[in-house]
Each structure stands twice: as structure tokens, then as C-alpha cells.
Amino acid sequence: MSDTSDLGRFILAQETNGSYATARSEIRDGEKRSHWIWYVFPQIVGLGFSGVSHTYAIADLDEARAYLAHPVLGQRLREITSLANQHFAKGARSIFSNDDVKFHSCVTLFSLAAPEDSVFRQTLNLFFNGDFDQRTEAILAAQSGDRAEPRTGPAQRYDQSSRPFGPYVRGPGTPTNEGPAHVSDSSIERARRLVEEATTVVVLTGAGVSTASGIPDYRGPEGVWTKDPSAERLSSINDFLGSTEVRVAAWQREVRQQEVAAQPNSAHRALVTFERTGKLCAIVTQNIDGLHLAAGSNPELVYEVHGSSRTTRCLNCGEEAPTSEVLARVAAGDIDPHCEALIGGSVCGGLLKTAVVSFGQSLPVDVFGHAELLVKTCDLLICVGSSLGVRPVSGLVDKALARNRRLVIVNGEPTPYDSEADVVVRAAIPTVLAEVLGVTSENPDVVL
Numbered sequence: 096m097s098d099t100s101d102l103g104r105f106i107l108a109q110e111t112n113g114s115y116a117t118a119r120s121e122i123r124d125g126e127k128r129s130h131w132i133w134y135v136f137p138q139i140v141g142l143g144f145s146g147v148s149h150t151y152a153i154a155d156l157d158e159a160r161a162y163l164a165h166p167v168l169g170q171r172l173r174e175i176t177s178l179a180n181q182h183f184a185k186g187a188r189s190i191f192s193n194d195d196v197k198f199h200s201c202v203t204l205f206s207l208a209a210p211e212d213s214v215f216r217q218t219l220n221l222f223f224n225g226d227f228d229q230r231t232e233a234i235l236a237a238q239s240g241d242r243a244e245p246r247t248g249p250a251q252r253y254d255q256s257s258r259p260f261g262p263y264v265r266g267p268g269t270p271t272n273e274g275p276a277h278v279s280d281s282s283i284e285r286a287r288r289l290v291e292e293a294t295t296v297v298v299l300t301g302a303g304v305s306t307a308s309g310i311p312d313y314r315g316p317e318g319v320w321t322k323d324p325s326a327e328r329l330s331s332i333n334d335f336l337g338s339t340e341v342r343v344a345a346w347q348r349e350v351r352q353q354e355v356a357a358q359p360n361s362a363h364r365a366l367v368t369f370e371r372t373g374k375l376c377a378i379v380t381q382n383i384d385g386l387h388l389a390a391g392s393n394p395e396l397v398y399e400v401h402g403s404s405r406t407t408r409c410l411n412c413g414e415e416a417p418t419s420e421v422l423a424r425v426a427a428g429d430i431d432p433h434c435e436a437l438i439g440g441s442v443c444g445g446l447l448k449t450a451v452v453s454f455g456q457s458l459p460v461d462v463f464g465h466a467e468l469l470v471k472t473c474d475l476l477i478c479v480g481s482s483l484g485v486r487p488v489s490g491l492v493d494k495a496l497a498r499n500r501r502l503v504i505v506n507g508e509p510t511p512y513d514s515e516a517d518v519v520v521r522a523a524i525p526t527v528l529a530e531v532l533g534v535t536s537e538n539p540d541v542v543l
């Protein structure tokens with residue numbers, strides 16, 4: 096094991112002139128502007144030629160592990176790497192300029208040193224198509240070959256032939272479909288094994304997750320539109336724009352839904368608990384009820400691709416307000432509320448509508464684009480409570496399958512993707528989701 100006191104050189108460099116604080120602030124803003132790369136994103140020895148690069152080179156996987164175990168350095172590296180991950184849509188070159196290669200080397204090194212640390216794995220998936228930096232890989236492979244007796248034992252030895260991760264390949268011989276003989280072969284247990292094996296998980300949620308909270312679904316057997324097809328008009332943008340009657344009915348429906356005062360259920364809470372594993376990259380939800388956020392899910396992980404009924408937006412000036420404020424006006428007799436914002440001294444007067452994507456409106460490009468990228472790069476996609484019958488959201492499943500991602504479907508009814516899923520769990524969602532995720536609602540601690 097490397098002498099951990101050597102790591103003091105990084106602490107010294109990071110504290111000098113507040114270098115780490117500067118680096119953190121630059122990456123949080125999505126653009127590296129000053130020079131600190133070598134001692135904030137350290138790399139394996141042998142990649143650089145300058146004195147600085149030698150001083151801050153990491154000798155081997157042991158020293159990388161010591162770096163991660165260091166109470167300050169490890170925490171800072173994970174922190175700044177997750178900050179960079181939030182800007183993945185910009186690409187590494189935009190964030191790091193010419194230092195994008197060093198960033199790649201760094202996350203490759205620490206991914207290999209700690210395969211269980213999902214933040215580095217996520218970086219590789221988000222920025223580098225899941226690939227390692229080849230030079231870092233080659234140096235580590237050579238170091239591994241040099242050792243007659245690996246000091247850290249064979250399990251930790253770097254071995255190119257057993258890459259600790261990388262895109263899964265589905266097909267015959269995929270071990271998780273068979274599973275060890277001592278494990279019962281119930282669908283819940285098979286699904287849970289896939290969760291255990293995955294490093295990065297995206298969960299797609301649909302109406303079935305919220306029905307136990309008293310929110311009706313739309314297309315299920317008891318769905319609003321199944322029982323009353325005319326109600327679908329309330330969710331058409333053209334009808335909303337063109338008919339006072341539809342707008343009045345739509346606002347009355349909002350009033351009724353607010354009266355239900357839906358609360359998150361155990362499925363929402365299971366996802367909050369699952370966040371603590373660090374595996375959850377995103378909750379992509381078709382639901383507009385805001386219950387994932389109400390349950391306490393990290394807003395940065397929640398992609399409301401159909402919008403949210405908790406916010407109302409003016410279709411003319413774009414001003415947003417909490418829907419509860421507009422509903423207070425409706426309750427007071429303003430049954431077709433219009434925007435009261437002042438624009439250049441006069442009242443806007445535009446139509447107000449909840450920030451929900453209606454039929455005829457496009458999904459928000461930025462939200463959907465991010466969700467799509469995360470689905471493409473995760474190990475495992477779990478679809479919960481969705482009939483998977485609505486495009487373009489169902490197309491996310493196609494994207495995952497096209498990239499050989501694992502697929503688990505948890506739904507009360509059959510879906511068009513059941514035959515392509517690794518596991519289909521047909522059961523009541525609120526009770527079963529915690530089991531699939533390996534978290535229990537009685538004990539909020541993660542049991543993975």
C-alpha cells in the first residue's frame with residue numbers, strides 16, 4: 096500500500112489560493128477556466144511530461160484507492176466529478192477544453208480502482224460512451240503484468256479480460272437469467288438480482304405508480320379515458336385553446352384533483368430510499384402529479400417528461416406560478432383564468448394552462464433529451480406502472496434495448512415490451528417495488 100502521507104501533496108495544492116474551491120465553482124458552472132487539473136483530477140503516472148504532472152501522478156491502483164479512502168480528497172473527487180456529470184449534455188470538450196483527455200484518464204483510473212463507485216462509472220457512460228481511456232488502461236495492464244505477486248490479492252488485480260463493467264451484453268449465457276441454484280426463481284428475486292448487479296439504474300414510472308395514491312390512471316381498465324373517452328378532450332391543446340367550455344372543464348378537473356390531496360405511497364418512498372445506493376441516475380416519469388418530488392426524491396434526478404400539474408404557465412408570456420394560486424382564483428369564481436402579469440404597463444391577458452404536456456404539444460426537448468441519454472447509458476432500465484403504450488416515452492425502451500441494456504418491467508397489466516424484458520414482474524406496484532429494489536419500507540436503510 097502506498098504511504099498515505101504522500102497524499103498531503105494534493106491537500107497542499109488544493110488549499111493553496113483556494114484552488115479546490117475555484118475548481119469546484121468552475122465545474123459547477125460547467126466550464127474549467129483556470130489551471131488545476133493535475134491535482135484535482137489526478138491521473139496515473141506516465142501520462143504527462145511536465146514537472147507538475149510527475150508531482151501529482153498517482154503511482155498505481157493502491158494509491159488511487161488510498162486517495163478515494165482519504166476523508167477529504169476522496170469526498171472532493173466524488174463531489175467535483177458529480178458536478179461535472181450534471182453538465183454531461185455539453186460534452187467533456189466544452190467543459191474541460193484541452194483537458195478533456197485528462198478528465199477521461201482520471202475517471203478511468205478511479206473507476207478501475209473502485210468499480211463499486213458509481214459516480215466514475217456514470218462519467219464514463221455519460222461522456223465517453225462507457226469506454227476507458229486506452230493509455231490509462233495500458234499503463235495499468237503493464238503494471239499488473241509486472242507484479243509477480245499482486246500485493247492486494249488477485250481479486251483486486253487489474254485484469255483487462257475481466258473488465259469490471261462496460262455495456263452489458265444480452266443473450267445466451269447471460270448469468271442473471273439463470274441465477275444461482277439456491278435462489279428461488281421468482282420474478283421478484285430475478286429482478287432484484289439485476290438491480291444488485293447494476294451500477295447505474297434508470298426508473299421509468301407511469302400512472303400505475305400513483306394509482307395507490309388515489310390518482311386515477313388514464314388508459315388502464317379503470318382509466319379515466321377508458322371509461323369516458325370524451326374526457327380526453329380536456330387534454331388536447333387545440334381543444335383547450337379553442338374552447339372556453341373545455342378550459343372551464345379542465346380547471347374544474349384541477350380543482351377536483353387538488354381536493355383529493357394525493358400523498359406519495361410506498362412506491363415513491365422506495366425510490367427515495369433507493370437513491371441512497373448511488374445507483375439511481377434518473378426517475379423518468381410520465382406522471383404529472385409531482386409525487387416523486389413530494390416524497391423527497393432529489394429534484395435533479397426527476398425528469399417529468401409530461402410536465403407537472405403543480406405549476407401553471409401563461410401561454411403568451413411564459414410566466415409561471417404555482418397552480419394552487421390559480422386554483423384559488425378559480426374557486427373564487429374566475430372560471431377561465433387569464434394571465435395578470437404586466438407587460439410594458441398593460442396586462443398580458445394570455446391563457447393560463449398547467450405546465451402539463453397536452454396532446455398536440457411537444458415534450459420539453461431539454462428534459463426529454465437528458466432522460467433519453469441517461470436511458471441509453473444506464474445498465475438497467477426498470478419500467479414501473481406504465482402501459483408503455485404512449486410514444487415518445489415508450490421509445491425510450493426501444494433506445495435501451497437497442498443498446499443492450501437490461502430491462503425489468505413491473506406492471507399490473509401486460510405491455511408491448513414484455514417479451515423483450517429480462518424480467519417481468521406482474522404484481523401490485525406499491526408493495527413489490529421496494530422488494531425489487533432491495534429496500535424495505537419498514538426499515539428505511541438500504542439493505543443492498
Ligand SMILES: [Zn+2]
Nearest residue numbers: 409412434443
Ligand atoms: Zn402572460
